[in-house]
Amino acid sequence: MTAIDMVRAAQREELSQTPHIDFDAVAVMYDSRGRTTEAVREVSGQVPRGAFVSIVGPSGCGKTTLLDLVAGLRAPSRGTVRIDGEAVSGPRKDTAIVFQEDSTLHWRSVLDNVAFGLEVRQVPRSERTARARHVIEALGLTGFEKHKPSELSGGMRQRVAIGRAFALDPRLLLMDEPFGALDQLTRRSVGDVLLDLWWSEEPDERKTVLFVTHDTTEAVFLSDEVWVLSARPCELLTRVPVPLSRPRTKPMMTSPELQQVVRQVEDALDLPRPEDR
Secondary structure, three states: OOHHHHHHHHHHHHHHOOOOEEEEEEEEEEEEOOEEEEEEEEEEEEEOOOOEEEEEOOOOOOHHHHHHHHHOOOOOOEEEEEEOOEEOOOOOOOEEEEOOOOOOOOOOOHHHHHOHHHHHOOOOHHHHHHHHHHHHHHOOOOOOOOOOHHHOOHHHHHHHHHHHHHHOOOOEEEEEOOOOOOOHHHHHHHHHHHHHHHHOOOHHHOOEEEEEOOOHHHHHHHOOEEEEEOOOOEOEEEEEEOOOOOOOOHHHHHOHHHHHHHHHHHHHHOOOOHHHO
């Protein structure tokens, strides 16, 4: 091993010991019409590299605000958000976002939609086309490369949006209720596709995912850990680990083990159980 190889190995080892995302006593305040509103209160927590973490909480509690902080779209009023040990000071090339709203470009084909981010980054045409085709195949969209979004179902359009993010090969993937506009069957199908695509990556290359959702079962099924937030001002009430093996399979969705974790999450949210509704 050369000296350069030894230095690189030491750097990788050091990085592997550093949390990918670190919220350090983060608070967010809004000033409007002479009044100050506390949106996020002293949130602290760490997300390991390559983990899939879901965030649940009441509507308007600050879930999206936390994603904005990680994405560098908003600065905290107090505290620090760090990625790889460095304070976030603005958007980063190693981060991609998938939104709830349909973000496909209606005038572009599926292939051109998936390749769009690569085009913006001026990746050569041959390389971006190859990368986009690889992702399209993994998403089960082969044969639809030339179709426009208007010719696709809602679930297929969301797969295109996910594909555009994956084509960029980000280290960090932020997903803000990406299945919120889909019906229950479709969102489960797209969730399975997302998990398959994420899990198929090499362990050292697997993306870190922060996933916002209102669906507690979905959160548990997808995740390694679920963060439960309070109503505004947002506080991190608890972090619920998900001790289910991977890869996740459909029978797990109704397993007693998964339902037990769902009850933990819903108890933290103070939601009534099915038998009490």
